[in-house]
Amino acid sequence: MKCRKCGTENIANAKFCRHCGDSLVMNIMDLYPKLNFIPTNFMDWKKPNVGRFIKVLLSIPICILLFLCIYCLWSYNVYNQRGLNSEGGNGIKMYFTDIQDPLGVWWYEEAHCYNFNGNYYPYYREGSYDECIPDGEQITDPVEWTAEKSLFEYRRRLVPRFMSFACGAIALFLIMHFVICGYPKRPKGTKPLSEVADYCQKYSYWGIFRRRKTPKFVFFIKDGQFGILDVAHYSVFLPARYDFLSWREKNKYLNAVINGRNVIIDIYGKELKPKIRNYHPIHD
Numbered sequence: 001m002k003c004r005k006c007g008t009e010n011i012a013n014a015k016f017c018r019h020c021g022d023s024l025v026m027n028i029m030d031l032y033p034k035l036n037f038i039p040t041n042f043m044d045w046k047k048p049n050v051g052r053f054i055k056v057l058l059s060i061p062i063c064i065l066l067f068l069c070i071y072c073l074w075s076y077n078v079y080n081q082r083g084l085n086s087e088g089g090n091g092i093k094m095y096f097t098d099i100q101d102p103l104g105v106w107w108y109e110e111a112h113c114y115n116f117n118g119n120y121y122p123y124y125r126e127g128s129y130d131e132c133i134p135d136g137e138q139i140t141d142p143v144e145w146t147a148e149k150s151l152f153e154y155r156r157r158l159v160p161r162f163m164s165f166a167c168g169a170i171a172l173f174l175i176m177h178f179v180i181c182g183y184p185k186r187p188k189g190t191k192p193l194s195e196v197a198d199y200c201q202k203y204s205y206w207g208i209f210r211r212r213k214t215p216k217f218v219f220f221i222k223d224g225q226f227g228i229l230d231v232a233h234y235s236v237f238l239p240a241r242y243d244f245l246s247w248r249e250k251n252k253y254l255n256a257v258i259n260g261r262n263v264i265i266d267i268y269g270k271e272l273k274p275k276i277r278n279y280h281p282i283h284d
């Protein structure tokens with residue numbers, strides 16, 4: 001072991017330099033500076049605070065859309081309807097029925113029929129000398145006819161509005177839970193990070209644009225041995241039993257040192273066997 005201060009070679013496992021007396025023991029952060037290890041004494045599993053904040057924001061329009069869906073269902077059978085006699089701008093007498101949602105703030109429909117000499121018709125057209133001529137079949141009961149027609153139009157327009165509100169709420173809910181904020185909840189009884197690891201790579205975890213089953217891997221050290229944490233699921237993915245680990249292919253394969261042997265393992269810890277070339281014996 002070489003002293004960092006004076007360069008003197010010392011025996012293995014020596015704690016102090018035999019020449020200058022400087023400490024030869026290096027902490028994990030100095031041994032592996034590129035891995036950004038930090039002690040876990042004063043840290044815990046990171047929470048997806050960004051994902052939680054976005055979930056709260058998206059919950060507001062979802063609640064509004066759900067309220068509108070409920071209001072549509074209520075308005076389908078509860079409404080304000082009234083019938084009135086009136087006179088148009090051209091002097092034609094008419095009877096009309098209007099209908100509106102219960103609170104009178106959203107939907108409005110009306111139906112008319114026109115009075116010609118005591119008889120009611122659904123339409124009229126202009127004839128010669130600016131005279132108005134009735135059109136369509138004669139209506140026997142203007143009150144019932146306008147009430148039914150206005151209600152039919154009211155409900156016909158109400159259904160697609162309900163469907164659009166419902167589809168919007170469902171789409172936002174699915175996007176929120178499975179696209180933008182697809183982070184898993186922290187299980188009850190999860191051990192603090194300091195009990196699982198002595199050192200852990202510095203990481204950030206926002207919890208957005210992730211699937212619930214997608215892991216997030218970081219290296220950790222426990223009792224001087226390397227392992228892998230899945231910080232998205234608050235668990236140990238690969239137990240700490242390696243002298244050293246480094247990524248060979250991110251999230252798939254690793255270079256590992258175990259009991260002094262250099263090996264290649266997959267993310268599940270299975271050692272990959274070296275490929276044996278085909279051997280063709282030479283015949284005399």
